[in-house]
Amino acid sequence: MTGTPALDLRSVRRVYGFGPSATTALDDVHLSVPAGRFVSLIGPSGCGKSTLLRIAAGLEEPDHGTVRVHGVEPAEACAAKMIGLVPQSPALLPWLSVLRNVTLPHKINKGAARRRERIAGNAERAVTGAPDMRELLVKAGLGEAMHKLPAQLSGGMRQRAAIVRAFGLRPDVLVMDEPFSALDEFTRESLQDQLLDLWDELKTTVLFVTHSVSEAVRLSDTVVVMAPHPGRIVDTIEVDLERPRGDRLFGERRFHEYEDLIRDRLRRAWRSEAA
Numbered sequence: 393m394t395g396t397p398a399l400d401l402r403s404v405r406r407v408y409g410f411g412p413s414a415t416t417a418l419d420d421v422h423l424s425v426p427a428g429r430f431v432s433l434i435g436p437s438g439c440g441k442s443t444l445l446r447i448a449a450g451l452e453e454p455d456h457g458t459v460r461v462h463g464v465e466p467a468e469a470c471a472a473k474m475i476g477l478v479p480q481s482p483a484l485l486p487w488l489s490v491l492r493n494v495t496l497p498h499k500i501n502k503g504a505a506r507r508r509e510r511i512a513g514n515a516e517r518a519v520t521g522a523p524d525m526r527e528l529l530v531k532a533g534l535g536e537a538m539h540k541l542p543a544q545l546s547g548g549m550r551q552r553a554a555i556v557r558a559f560g561l562r563p564d565v566l567v568m569d570e571p572f573s574a575l576d577e578f579t580r581e582s583l584q585d586q587l588l589d590l591w592d593e594l595k596t597t598v599l600f601v602t603h604s605v606s607e608a609v610r611l612s613d614t615v616v617v618m619a620p621h622p623g624r625i626v627d628t629i630e631v632d633l634e635r636p637r638g639d640r641l642f643g644e645r646r647f648h649e650y651e652d653l654i655r656d657r658l659r660r661a662w663r664s665e666a667a
């Protein structure tokens with residue numbers, strides 16, 4: 393593959409509102425993510441994480457700056473179904489079974505594959521076609537649940553279904569906005585593992601929003617620290633820990649040193665704002 397980043401944001405600025413009440417949600421944001429990386433955005437509420445995700449996913453445009461997904465505009469990448477989105481709460485269609493929810497996007501997106509092949513040059517993926525959704529559901533622990541309706545599932549199961557649905561399209565770039573924040577700790581850890589398994593298998597690029605420091609260290613190759621007023625990137629930390637990252641590593645000092653480092657950078661970001 394060429395060196396075209398999966399995601400490239402340059403001098404991105406986004407302002408909501410006008411005059412004295414205007415909020416600068418993002419200011420001078422530069423972010424370049426090579427294909428296949430797992431990148432987390434972390435920072436206090438209001439620092440522009442969701443705004444950055446929406447802009448990367450083509451749901452919103454910046455007021456200034458450029459955004460490219462595999463070298464093309466996000467809207468074009470979206471039309472070619474290169475971008476998958478897992479929102480904070482899973483938006484499943486209540487009248488369809490889990491299996492039909494996750495297979496539906498394949499049925500309505502026939503033309504996208506050709507466009508996508510042209511843009512990302514990912515001919516292999518296009519040839520391989522859609523993965524077996526039943527198999528993905530089984531892997532995500534939803535084998536028993538695939539013929540049930542969303543209302544019959546727990547919150548964790550619905551969130552898993554939303555992840556499987558997003559992964560099923562084999563997006564080149566997967567953006568996830570605090571997908572696990574509403575879940576209990578045990579479910580969250582199990583979903584983190586499943587996400588990493590799928591990521592490893594499908595070699596997608598992930599942009600993941602979290603406000604949990606340990607979640608960021610567990611999952612990421614790169615942790616991007618953001619600060620508010622104006623929303624901006626203040627630090628980028630490469631997490632140089634081997635994978636898979638299991639329970640043993642989480643108890644090790646190296647792991648806690650990364651957590652401490654990120655917490656320190658978050659505190660510093662607050663102090664610089666107060667100064």
Ligand SMILES: Nc1ncnc2c1ncn2[C@@H]1O[C@H](COP(=O)(O)OP(=O)(O)O)[C@@H](O)[C@H]1O
Pocket residue numbers: 408409415416417435436437438439440441442443444623
């Ligand atoms: N649609 C909107 N209209 C007005 N202000 C918004 C809108 N979306 C976000 N903001 C403001 O922009 C800032 C960044 O928001 P957001 O990206 O949601 O932050 P985060 O996800 O980090 O909590 C906040 O001050 C928020 O109030």
Ligand SMILES: [Mg+2]
Pocket residue numbers: 441442443
């Ligand atoms: Mg948010």
